[in-house]
Amino acid sequence: MLSTVENTAVRACLAGGRHLRERFGREVDAEFSRYDVKSAADRASEERMLDVIRDSHPDHAVYAEESGDVSVGGEYRWVVDPLDGTNNFVSGLPSFAxxxxxxxxxGPAIGCVYVPVSDDLYVARRGGGVRYDGDYVSADGDVPTEKATVAFVIGHDVKRDGRLDDAAAMQAALGDATKRVVESWSPCVHWGALARGRLDGVVCFHPDDEEQHVGELLASEAGASTARPGDGVYVAATTPAVRDDLIAAVR
Structure with missing residues (x-):
């Protein structure tokens, strides 16, 4: 059963992602708010992903970022992000998925991330590892913390409920401990990079479920060292030493 579900997840992500690639750089049809942006491309990608999922698994529960709960009940529940990195997309930056x-x-049993511009496909299955473009990968690394590049992820609620100062303090502390901190506008892209050891760590502060479920599955199945050191905080890194240093920094 999981093989069929995995196949559907891949087809859904490809359907949405290929449509985004066709539209990328040619449209700015978007609605901007103080803390977020929604584009017509989000909705178009979501429609294509949902069509694939509902055709294959009409009995599954589905939550999609734009539509909310599309269906409920069933053995499995889908969490769909049709455009992770909308700000990047509408700004003409190729980091989105x-x-x-x-x-x-x-918990998460299957996860899939597709990065359209670079044509990167990540597939994770609980207990089955992570495949990048068909080949198994791991989050192995030997970079010390002071030379590490890490992504910092915050959820939308952090921006809305007055915790941006806390996030800024955490980001500054990470900057003091590492070589570079990437402020992630597209967490799934960075989760994929961590899963193949191209990024040394990811630190999340009250992240959004749409990216976090798939991100944590990628991290754990790629063998990353992970921890939850505090309320709303999740840390993953290529080595236990980097993980522990990142935890110390955010504390």
């Missing part, structure tokens, strides 16, 4: 996570009673 489509993503889907499939959850059961034990």
């Amino acid at each position: 489509t993503a889907a996570a499939v959850l059961d009673d034990d």
Whole structure:
């Protein structure tokens, strides 16, 4: 059953992502708010992803970022992000992705991320590792913390409920401890980079579920060292030493 679900997740992410690639750089049809942006491309990608999922698994529960709960009940629950990195997309920056996570009673079982511009495909299965463009990868690394590049992820609620000062303090502390901190506008892209050891760590502060479910599955199945050192904080890194240093920094 999971093989069929995995195949559907891949097809859904490709359907949405290929449509985004066709539209990228040619449109700015978007609605901007103080803390977020929504584009017509989000909705178009989501429609294509949902068509694939519902055709294959009409009995599954589905939550999509733009539509909310599309269906409920069933053995599995999908969490769909049709455009992770909308700000980047409308700004003409190529760092964006489509993503889907499939959850059961034990948490994320399947995860897929597709980065359209670079044509990168990540697929993770609980207990089955991570494949990048068909080949198994791991989050191995030997870069010390002071030379590390890490991504910092904050959820939308952090921007809305007055915790931006806390986030800024954490980001500054990470900057003091590492070589470079990437402020992530497209977490799924960075989760993929961590899964193949191209990024040394990811630190999340009250992240959004649409990216976090698939991100944590990629991290764990790629063998990253992970921890939850505090309320709303999640840390993943290529080595236990880097992980522990990142935890110390954000504390």
